[in-house]
Amino acid sequence: MNGNRINISQRRLHFTRRKLLIGGSVTSGLLLTGCEKIGGSATGTSILDTGEKLTYNVQRSLSSRMALAPEFRPDQMSPRFRSNGNTMPASADYATQLAQNFVNWVLRVDGLVDTPLDLSLADLREMPTRSQITAHNCVEGWTAIAKWTGVPLSFILQRANVRSSAKYIVFHCADDFGGTAYYESIDMLDAFHPQTILAWGINDQPLPVKNGAPLRLRVERQLGYKQAKYVMRVEAVDSLKSIGQGKGGFWEDDIDYEWYAGI
Amino acid sequence: MNVSTEPNAERSANPMGGDLVKRHRLSTRLWHWLNAFTIFTMIGSGLMIFNAHPHLYWGQYGANYDGSWLDIGSDGTHGWVRIGPLTIPTTGVFGISTGTDGMPDAHAFPHWITLPGDYDLAKARRWHLFFAWVLMVPWLLYFIWSLLNRHLSRDLAPTRAELAPKHILQDIADHARLRFPTGAAALHHNILQKISYLGVICGLIPLMILSGLTLSPGWVAAWPWLYTLFGGRASARSIHFIGMSLIVAFILIHLIMVVLAGPFNEIRSMITGKFRLPKERGEQQT
Numbered sequence A: 001m002n003g004n005r006i007n008i009s010q011r012r013l014h015f016t017r018r019k020l021l022i023g024g025s026v027t028s029g030l031l032l033t034g035c036e037k038i039g040g041s042a043t044g045t046s047i048l049d050t051g052e053k054l055t056y057n058v059q060r061s062l063s064s065r066m067a068l069a070p071e072f073r074p075d076q077m078s079p080r081f082r083s084n085g086n087t088m089p090a091s092a093d094y095a096t097q098l099a100q101n102f103v104n105w106v107l108r109v110d111g112l113v114d115t116p117l118d119l120s121l122a123d124l125r126e127m128p129t130r131s132q133i134t135a136h137n138c139v140e141g142w143t144a145i146a147k148w149t150g151v152p153l154s155f156i157l158q159r160a161n162v163r164s165s166a167k168y169i170v171f172h173c174a175d176d177f178g179g180t181a182y183y184e185s186i187d188m189l190d191a192f193h194p195q196t197i198l199a200w201g202i203n204d205q206p207l208p209v210k211n212g213a214p215l216r217l218r219v220e221r222q223l224g225y226k227q228a229k230y231v232m233r234v235e236a237v238d239s240l241k242s243i244g245q246g247k248g249g250f251w252e253d254d255i256d257y258e259w260y261a262g263i
Numbered sequence B: 001m002n003v004s005t006e007p008n009a010e011r012s013a014n015p016m017g018g019d020l021v022k023r024h025r026l027s028t029r030l031w032h033w034l035n036a037f038t039i040f041t042m043i044g045s046g047l048m049i050f051n052a053h054p055h056l057y058w059g060q061y062g063a064n065y066d067g068s069w070l071d072i073g074s075d076g077t078h079g080w081v082r083i084g085p086l087t088i089p090t091t092g093v094f095g096i097s098t099g100t101d102g103m104p105d106a107h108a109f110p111h112w113i114t115l116p117g118d119y120d121l122a123k124a125r126r127w128h129l130f131f132a133w134v135l136m137v138p139w140l141l142y143f144i145w146s147l148l149n150r151h152l153s154r155d156l157a158p159t160r161a162e163l164a165p166k167h168i169l170q171d172i173a174d175h176a177r178l179r180f181p182t183g184a185a186a187l188h189h190n191i192l193q194k195i196s197y198l199g200v201i202c203g204l205i206p207l208m209i210l211s212g213l214t215l216s217p218g219w220v221a222a223w224p225w226l227y228t229l230f231g232g233r234a235s236a237r238s239i240h241f242i243g244m245s246l247i248v249a250f251i252l253i254h255l256i257m258v259v260l261a262g263p264f265n266e267i268r269s270m271i272t273g274k275f276r277l278p279k280e281r282g283e284q285q286t
Helices: A002-040 A042-062 A092-099 A121-126 A153-159 A250-255 B026-051 B121-148 B151-156 B165-176 B183-187 B191-214 B217-222 B225-230 B233-261 B263-271 B281-285
Strands: A106-111 A117-120 A130-137 A143-152 A168-177 A180-187 A197-202 A216-218 A231-237 B020-022 B070-074 B079-083 B086-089 B274-276
Touching: A002 A042, A002 B026, A002 B121, A042 B121, A042 B217, A092 A168, A117 A121, A117 A153, A121 A197, A130 A197, A143 A153, A143 B233, A153 A197, A153 A231, A180 A250, A250 B121, B026 B121, B026 B233, B026 B263, B121 B151, B121 B191, B151 B191, B165 B191, B191 B217, B191 B225, B191 B233, B217 B225, B225 B233, B233 B263, B263 B274
Parallel strands: A106 A231
Antiparallel strands: A106 A117, A130 A143, A143 A197, A168 A180, A168 A231, A197 A216, B020 B274, B070 B079, B079 B086
């Protein structure tokens, strides 16, 4: 009688396992297809997009506005810092600047500022510097730690007498993807954050081309794609609508990455 | 919902096999079905995000030049999963599989378990980071509510007797022989259920939330102790993945148990709250 019961249970188990597998994959397939339809629709997209605004507002209100990104010891640095995205801008102008070792290169600071600036690399190096060993947090999931040296963006913005009407700082870059120039933007809170620097050095060396020579942005509380390389121009604006396709950055315009990349 | 209107099974008079009894609270039922959907979107979109960089590392950093402990990859024809020194061929499922267009698709996880199906990191992040809120906020509310209405202490906390090794072994043996509690004994969670439900509510879900937040440069700036807790972003990402695997294991076992214990009765109890107590074994045999 005992053996009989086990037999029944086994048959039942076998039967149900098959049913479960088929039922499970059909259900999950239907659900995933359904989800994809929802996610692709305009309403679905706008619902999902509220997640970004929620995260932005909660992070901004829960955390100290000037909270610092963790900094690391020299022995915690990545042995080799990976480069990503463009590793050599395609423009002829950039090639000329590079051949001249950036001696004639200037950073333009304009837009909603009272004192537009043209700063050479030598000017930038003479300004107050900040060095920080921080993590580069890629949207894809990898992490690399390096030491960055550069001038705090707040110093440049103050020197340019940025107007109170400015809401965002836009970084125009020398590189492009298929002819569309790279750019990024951050709000004024991040622009004046003490760790937000325009870096001209990595790991105690001048920034190499693959990492954004001669100047790149470090905005340490956001993901890697916000860290614009090959920065040529810093523009203060009150709206992002008229820049690029209006979403505040190259990847934001191109494939709908979040503008707020704090998560 | 008022705590006092929730009939407690222990208070109803001597229920026995065959009786229809109140089993699940409204808060439990609502949270269950919300999570059933949420966890599905979280796993699907999370696997798509993993596809963007199908390597896992331990430590503060981890990128292509650093030694990974897990890779899912392919050479364009053969797919594999590598865990430490062990490489498992997974052609057709992991590493390389047939894409939505019928062509070979060299991504770690196949389109039929990712959300969206075709590679789209941006969209997967939108799903993941929206439903992360849907997972986190109701979990917090349910946790607080379950403390207040004593669901945690009365229904889920194991008693000292239940934690005795002999009792646990007995319960494992009963489960292995598919001998499930009947009659009044089926009113209560058994020790394996208690351990798994408590483990998910108090262990796995908070682990997933905290390890997920550790991947966020904004949250880590606000709460630097997250790096201390997990040993860095690369480690947190590994723990997030392992936690996901444990949740998948929980869901599979949970579904198998529902089917074995009687899917109609079990699903009804999670929808209406009413559960028919299984008849005592003697009666079942006759």
